[in-house]
Amino acid sequence: MARVRYIPTSEIKDDNPALFERLQRERKVPTANIFLALANTPAILDGFLTYANSIRASGLSAKLRELAILTVGHCTKSEYEIAHHHSHGLKAGISEAQLAAISDFETSDLFNEEERAVMAFAKDSTRNVDVDQNIWDLAAAVLSETEMVELAMNVAWYNSGVRIMGALKIDLEEGYR
Numbered sequence: 001m002a003r004v005r006y007i008p009t010s011e012i013k014d015d016n017p018a019l020f021e022r023l024q025r026e027r028k029v030p031t032a033n034i035f036l037a038l039a040n041t042p043a044i045l046d047g048f049l050t051y052a053n054s055i056r057a058s059g060l061s062a063k064l065r066e067l068a069i070l071t072v073g074h075c076t077k078s079e080y081e082i083a084h085h086h087s088h089g090l091k092a093g094i095s096e097a098q099l100a101a102i103s104d105f106e107t108s109d110l111f112n113e114e115e116r117a118v119m120a121f122a123k124d125s126t127r128n129v130d131v132d133q134n135i136w137d138l139a140a141a142v143l144s145e146t147e148m149v150e151l152a153m154n155v156a157w158y159n160s161g162v163r164i165m166g167a168l169k170i171d172l173e174e175g176y177r
Helices: 009-015 017-026 033-036 042-056 064-073 081-089 096-104 111-130 134-141 143-168
Strands: none
Touching: 009 017, 009 134, 033 042, 033 143, 042 143, 064 081, 064 096, 064 111, 064 143, 081 096, 081 143, 111 134, 111 143, 134 143
16 A cells, blocks of 8 residues: 555546646556555656656667666565566567566576666666666677666666655556556
8 A cells, every 4th residue: 555645637637637637648548556646745746757758758769778777676576566567568579478587687688788788787676776887888789878877877867766766655546457
């Protein structure tokens, strides 16, 4: 059970019509619990959406981005993150078999060198914060400098998200179970 109240969309619509319209325009309907919880702080939610949109718009390939996000989810045991990004991963070209093997990516033959390097980066950054130089070098060998910054930003962003979800005990919606 969540530690904070989920603000009903009807209340968001009445109290902050611009934020309500933004949620309807930019996010799935019905509105996910994470956003309903963050609606307790409308200004922060608005900034959260802006930051999330810029991260999603980065040039890092969607497949690599989703592999990094799902690695963060697995490393932190975030059921919410894994469930919400399962469909994103499929759309980005990750197979069901790969999705099932993410937690064992280091020994799985389902991932190529580039994918493993990105996932190793996401795992090391999530677990240790300071990325080991050897892991950095593996990722930097297959990604441009711009992509490395985008990867670091994506991993950091989703690490913040899973920590928010964990602290607030955000419930996974029924449609994702």
